[in-house]
Amino acid sequence: xxxxxxxxxxxxxxxxxxxxxxxxxxxxxxxxxxxxxxxxxxxxxxxxxxxxxxxxxxxxxxxxxxxxxxxxxxxxxxxxxxxxxxxxxxxxxxxxxxxxxxxxxxxxxxxxxxxxxxxxxxxxxxxxxxxxxxxxxxxxxxxxxxxxxxxxxxx
Numbered sequence: 623x624x625x626x627x628x629x630x631x632x633x634x635x636x637x638x639x640x641x642x643x644x645x646x647x648x649x650x651x652x653x654x655x656x657x658x659x660x661x662x663x664x665x666x667x668x669x670x671x672x673x674x675x676x677x678x679x680x681x682x683x684x685x686x687x688x689x690x691x692x693x694x695x696x697x698x699x700x701x702x703x704x705x706x707x708x709x710x711x712x713x714x715x716x717x718x719x720x721x722x723x724x725x726x727x728x729x730x731x732x733x734x735x736x737x738x739x740x741x742x743x744x745x746x747x748x749x750x751x752x753x754x755x756x757x758x759x760x761x762x763x764x765x766x767x768x769x770x771x772x773x774x775x776x777x
Contacts, residue, residue: 632661633714638699645697655679656690657714660700665711665722665731705731705760721759727768734761 638657639649647653652675659674660666666674672687691712694700703711705724711731719736746754 641697641699647693647697651679652682652686653690653694655682656687656694657699660691660694660712661714664713664715664733665703666713667709667711669709671712703731703760705729706762719756721761723761723763725765725768726762727764730765730767732765734759 635654638654642649642653655675655678656671658678659671663670663674668688668691669684671691672682672684675682675687691700691702695702695712698716699714701713701716703713703722705711705722707726708724708729715733721734721736723732723734725731
């Protein structure tokens with residue numbers, strides 16, 4: 623079975639700067655702080671990201687972080703994952719056709735390489751004439767820690 627690469631290259635500040643400018647965005651301390659926060663804590667919620675950013679920019683508003691996250695998502699610098707029954711999560715890992723496994727008990731999320739290795743890695747029975755670009759998969763299950771009684775079940 624072919625899979626996507628296991629090792630994921632971390633983006634550099636130069637790459638972030640170039641990507642922002644190529645999409646007509648200014649390189650601001652707020653944007654860089656949000657990128658750093660999402661890079662440091664993959665699959666973090668927006669609230670987690672606010673806390674992380676405030677460790678560097680204590681006066682940034684919650685609304686500013688949400689606006690930056692939405693903008694970075696719209697230009698493909700950040701991916702937004704919306705697990706069932708959970709707030710949206712964000713990650714810096716984009717464009718590599720990976721998926722996620724989500725623990726329905728504790729909410730932990732892990733990346734899962736695509737089994738096919740190219741987008742889209744699922745083929746629908748009918749595409750209705752669309753040019754398919756990607757498929758999002760969230761595997762739901764119970765993580766090893768929860769299986770061993772390490773976390774309380776989600777109601």
